[in-house]
Amino acid sequence: MTDTVPADLPADLLAALPADLRERAAALDAADPLARHRDRFARSEGLVAYLDGNSLGRPLAATRDRLASFVDGPWAGRLIRSWDEGWMDAPTELGDLLGRVALGAGPGQTVVADSTTVLLYKAARAALEARPDRRVVVADTENFPTDRFVLEGIAAERDLELRWITPDPEAGVTPEEVARAVGPDTALVLLSHIAYKSAYVADLPAITRLVHDAGALVLWDLCHSAGAVPLSLDADGVDLAVGCTYKYLNGGPGSPAFVYVAAGLQDQVRQPVQGWMGSADPFAMGPAYEPASGIRQMISGTPPIVGMLPMRDMLALLDEAGMPAVRTKSTALTGFVIDVADAYLPGVRVVSPRDPERRGSHVMLDHPDFRRVVAQAWERGVVPDFRPPQGLRVGLSPLSTSFTEVAVGLWVIRELLG
Ligand SMILES: Cc1ncc(COP(=O)(O)O)c(C=O)c1O
Numbered sequence: 001m002t003d004t005v006p007a008d009l010p011a012d013l014l015a016a017l018p019a020d021l022r023e024r025a026a027a028l029d030a031a032d033p034l035a036r037h038r039d040r041f042a043r044s045e046g047l048v049a050y051l052d053g054n055s056l057g058r059p060l061a062a063t064r065d066r067l068a069s070f071v072d073g074p075w076a077g078r079l080i081r082s083w084d085e086g087w088m089d090a091p092t093e094l095g096d097l098l099g100r101v102a103l104g105a106g107p108g109q110t111v112v113a114d115s116t117t118v119l120l121y122k123a124a125r126a127a128l129e130a131r132p133d134r135r136v137v138v139a140d141t142e143n144f145p146t147d148r149f150v151l152e153g154i155a156a157e158r159d160l161e162l163r164w165i166t167p168d169p170e171a172g173v174t175p176e177e178v179a180r181a182v183g184p185d186t187a188l189v190l191l192s193h194i195a196y197k198s199a200y201v202a203d204l205p206a207i208t209r210l211v212h213d214a215g216a217l218v219l220w221d222l223c224h225s226a227g228a229v230p231l232s233l234d235a236d237g238v239d240l241a242v243g244c245t246y247k248y249l250n251g252g253p254g255s256p257a258f259v260y261v262a263a264g265l266q267d268q269v270r271q272p273v274q275g276w277m278g279s280a281d282p283f284a285m286g287p288a289y290e291p292a293s294g295i296r297q298m299i300s301g302t303p304p305i306v307g308m309l310p311m312r313d314m315l316a317l318l319d320e321a322g323m324p325a326v327r328t329k330s331t332a333l334t335g336f337v338i339d340v341a342d343a344y345l346p347g348v349r350v351v352s353p354r355d356p357e358r359r360g361s362h363v364m365l366d367h368p369d370f371r372r373v374v375a376q377a378w379e380r381g382v383v384p385d386f387r388p389p390q391g392l393r394v395g396l397s398p399l400s401t402s403f404t405e406v407a408v409g410l411w412v413i414r415e416l417l418g
Contacts, residue, residue, distance in 0.1 A: 009408055021343075021407050040060055040062065048381035053247070056246055057400070066310070087303065087305050095111040102249070105234055111295045111298050116243065117150060123259050126272070128187050134215075136162075136186045139151050170198050172201070184215065190219045191207065193231075194228075200352070208220075224361070226249055229360060278299035318399070329399075333403065336407075337406060340406070341363070341365055344410065362395040365392045369390075374386040374392055
């Protein structure tokens, strides 16, 4: 065993692994150029294997100091003066950083605010303002509930037709399905880049082109992509995108979301939650709303400054590691999970795509006993998540997850399956 094998794994669990699996995991850890970053994450007492970084990323140890020094520094030390000393610009300054490190977005197009749900609403409504004569919105039945619910609400509010694509639940939306759904009546298409259940990676460049050919706009949900796979929103001509920051961007529970609006579209959109902080001159306290220019118009209320702190540590780490290296490790980790499931988990079916190009950073496994198994695994410090009806989702956050941790976690799941 090498010293890159996580020191925190219980010896008895390591010893329980078959020798070939233990050695393969150790060799992968030893060859992993990102392995050294794992120690930068805060330790979790009793944790054996964290397989849910796609739901809530682990905190970096540096975040503890950042939060503590924030209390005494800009908050207690400067109080209200901090609004002029950085806080007012934080949503766009952090948005630019996020855009550069993780989204392939030039400055002035990304802002951090609200939650994904609220930004989905604002972005979708803003896009509809840019296509006022069209009354069809396209979405898919396998998208995350909040995406579907928000669009249902908008369709009812604006008397629009919501046209559903019904993709294969074990894959995702294809360009052919989008081509069949869009037409001269289509205003907007909302899709997730990476499917939250299957991990299928949609063909973002091809679909974006198809939507544009129909004269419509596309809004991408990047919740399962940002910080896990390289994105090139500018180069791919994406119109709008939203995403959360508590998964692979390790922003912490309830950290604010982000929205991207392409520079060329910013003059045509108008978002519906007209608050003072997104107005042209918030402190003029004027009689009527006039939107700020540029991406600031997407802001509504007071920026969530405290919630923006932790993601800065992860963005610094992602910047250092580089998104291509993160993607390479993510693909290796998900491939390793599939190999272990095939070899050692009898009766378990791999739902996620076997083609690494089409697979995000988690793997969905399927077995009738998984509801019970996940509950029991949590008690043993092995933490994947359960998705009905019988899915176990193994989330692999590349910078905080080791191959040996994955092997041990899956071996515990094998034992629990009986
Ligand atoms: C694809 C997708 N969209 C949206 C959300 C959540 O939205 P919110 O951050 O508003 O809770 C999730 C949460 O897991 C998600 O997976």
